[in-house]
Amino acid sequence: MPAPLTEEQNRRAREDLLDAAERLFYERGIQAVGMDQVRAASDLPLKRIYRLFPTKEDLVVAMLRRRDRRWRESLTVSVEQVADPRARVLAVFDWLAGWFAEPGFRGCAWINAHGELGSSSPAVLAEVRSHKRAFRAQLAEWALAAGVPAAADAVFLLAEGAVVTAGIAGDPAPARQARSAAAALLAQQGGVQQCGVQQGGETTDPSGSAPASIS
Amino acid sequence: MPAPLTEEQNRRAREDLLDAAERLFYERGIQAVGMDQVRAASDLPLKRIYRLFPTKEDLVVAMLRRRDRRWRESLTVSVEQVADPRARVLAVFDWLAGWFAEPGFRGCAWINAHGELGSSSPAVLAEVRSHKRAFRAQLAEWALAAGVPAAADAVFLLAEGAVVTAGIAGDPAPARQARSAAAALLAQQGGVQQCGVQQGGETTDPSGSAPASIS
DNA sequence: TAAGGTAGAGAACGCCCGTTCTCGACGCAA
DNA sequence: TTGCGTCGAGAACGGGCGTTCTCTACCTTA
Numbered sequence: 001m002p003a004p005l006t007e008e009q010n011r012r013a014r015e016d017l018l019d020a021a022e023r024l025f026y027e028r029g030i031q032a033v034g035m036d037q038v039r040a041a042s043d044l045p046l047k048r049i050y051r052l053f054p055t056k057e058d059l060v061v062a063m064l065r066r067r068d069r070r071w072r073e074s075l076t077v078s079v080e081q082v083a084d085p086r087a088r089v090l091a092v093f094d095w096l097a098g099w100f101a102e103p104g105f106r107g108c109a110w111i112n113a114h115g116e117l118g119s120s121s122p123a124v125l126a127e128v129r130s131h132k133r134a135f136r137a138q139l140a141e142w143a144l145a146a147g148v149p150a151a152a153d154a155v156f157l158l159a160e161g162a163v164v165t166a167g168i169a170g171d172p173a174p175a176r177q178a179r180s181a182a183a184a185l186l187a188q189q190g191g192v193q194q195c196g197v198q199q200g201g202e203t204t205d206p207s208g209s210a211p212a213s214i215s
Numbered sequence: 216m217p218a219p220l221t222e223e224q225n226r227r228a229r230e231d232l233l234d235a236a237e238r239l240f241y242e243r244g245i246q247a248v249g250m251d252q253v254r255a256a257s258d259l260p261l262k263r264i265y266r267l268f269p270t271k272e273d274l275v276v277a278m279l280r281r282r283d284r285r286w287r288e289s290l291t292v293s294v295e296q297v298a299d300p301r302a303r304v305l306a307v308f309d310w311l312a313g314w315f316a317e318p319g320f321r322g323c324a325w326i327n328a329h330g331e332l333g334s335s336s337p338a339v340l341a342e343v344r345s346h347k348r349a350f351r352a353q354l355a356e357w358a359l360a361a362g363v364p365a366a367a368d369a370v371f372l373l374a375e376g377a378v379v380t381a382g383i384a385g386d387p388a389p390a391r392q393a394r395s396a397a398a399a400l401l402a403q404q405g406g407v408q409q410c411g412v413q414q415g416g417e418t419t420d421p422s423g424s425a426p427a428s429i430s
Numbered sequence: 431t432a433a434g435g436t437a438g439a440g441a442a443c444g445c446c447c448g449t450t451c452t453c454g455a456c457g458c459a460a
Numbered sequence: 461t462t463g464c465g466t467c468g469a470g471a472a473c474g475g476g477c478g479t480t481c482t483c484t485a486c487c488t489t490a
Contacts, residue, residue, distance in 0.1 A: 004435095004488095005436090005437080027334065028334055028335065029330070029333075029335065031246045031247075031331070035477080035479080036476090036477085036478090045437080045438050046439090047437080047480090048437085048438085050478095050479070055478080055479085056479090106333070107329070107330070107333075111326065111330060111379055111383070112329075114327075115244070115327035115328070115329070115331055116246065116331050118244075118321070119242065119243055119244055119321060120243065120247055128383055129384065132380070153389075153392035153396070154373070154392065154395070154396035154399075156376070157372075157377055157392060158369070160375070160376035160379050161371070161373060161375035161377075162376075164326055164375050164376070164379050165347070165372060165375055168325075168326070168329050168333070168343055169347070174368075177369065177372060180368075180369070184369075184400055184403055185400065219465090219467090249447060250447080250449080251446090251447085251448090260470090263467090263468085265449070270449085
């Protein structure tokens with residue numbers, strides 16, 4: 001191998017490295033994982049790691065950025081399979097329920113990173129804020145399309161509260177609770193045909209975390 | 216001073232120590248603050264610190280526990296000055312708004328601690344869960360008294376989302392947004408006289424932070 | 431085949447961590 | 461006054477951190 005590395009080799013190494021870093025940092029926390037553990041998990045020489053990312057902070061930021069891209073893409077793909085604009089907003093919570101139920105779920109990687117490094121690393125703080133802004137903007141777009149632009153803030157706060165609570169309690173139930181609250185708000189804010197009666201879909205909320213009716 | 220320390224001296228030292236630890240840990244993060252910095256800030260010999268709390272983890276747990284007691288007491292005192300049970304639930308968000316606007320506000324100490332140590336320290340995790348359970352239970356009690364027990368989950372999730380969001384964005388606005396959403400849910404869930412019109416109490420909002428409309 | 435240069439393995443560096451230990455200073459009972 | 465025992469100050473300890481450096485092995489080019 002001594003002979004310059006190909007672009008492709010570097011690209012692959014970068015992905016492997018980010019894979020290992022993302023898994024370890026999310027599982028155990030960023031400060032709790034040393035660069036040597038990242039090296040062992042990625043099976044890459046330390047020298048190459050530092051050529052790809054000059055500091056640990058750079059690695060953390062790159063990891064958060066890639067995760068943000070994938071996270072929002074997964075959400076969007078899932079939610080936009082739902083045709084009805086109103087149901088789309090609620091589908092966000094079904095997607096959250098699926099996420100919460102994943103084996104290694106440990107809350108929001110960005111909120112966790114903020115708790116660890118928000119006060120000491122401006123770069124990480126900026127990345128966290130950027131992610132939250134993007135998520136909120138996406139929700140606002142869907143709320144607008146559903147004719148309930150004023151509900152965007154509440155939907156965002158309910159989603160954030162659900163993620164935090166599910167992460168701490170280790171229980172996916174908050175997704176359902178947040179969904180119910182969002183459904184009630186949507187029924188109220190959008191034009192409702194009959195007083196005090198919700199449109200169909202919200203009250204039929206089957207057991208498991210992802211109801212059949214909407215998603 | 217060589218001659219056993221008074222009970223009173225130990226009590227005072229313990230409080231001073233917890234004061235210093237709470238301030239430093241909240242400002243900069245727990246892992247980012249070394250015991251030597253705690254020693255310097257508390258102006259106590261390291262030996263005495265370790266006699267009061269055998270490990271850093273013990274100090275962290277004690278700090279979180281004392282903060283929990285004070286935090287919930289402050290909330291309760293503030294909220295229970297409001298007479299109307301329905302308005303009480305909304306007063307939670309007014310109290311949050313005041314908290315968010317405090318100079319050093321940096322989000323929820325328990326959520327931050329969870330992000331840092333939740334996966335490595337069972338004692339800290341238990342303390343965080345205990346705090347969240349207690350907060351939720353208090354909200355459920357107020358929701359029940361207001362005749363809207365079903366709103367407890369939503370109020371809790373809105374509050375959690377507001378705390379996290381305000382902490383990350385460094386902006387107290389989420390308190391207002393969460394309050395509005397809660398007001399809408401309360402108006403809907405409790406018996407409402409006229410369709411789409413809220414009962415009195417939610418819209419008349421003392422002090423600063425809560426607008427009249429839903430937005 | 432010889433020279434040059436980059437790769438990898440991992441030791442080394444300086445620093446800081448949580449925790450313990452040493453040691454001189456001092457208050458109190460006899 | 462003489463010990464005894466606890467105190468405070470801070471050095472010491474073992475280990476882990478992020479990062480850099482050394483050194484050998486090998487491929488590539490001439």
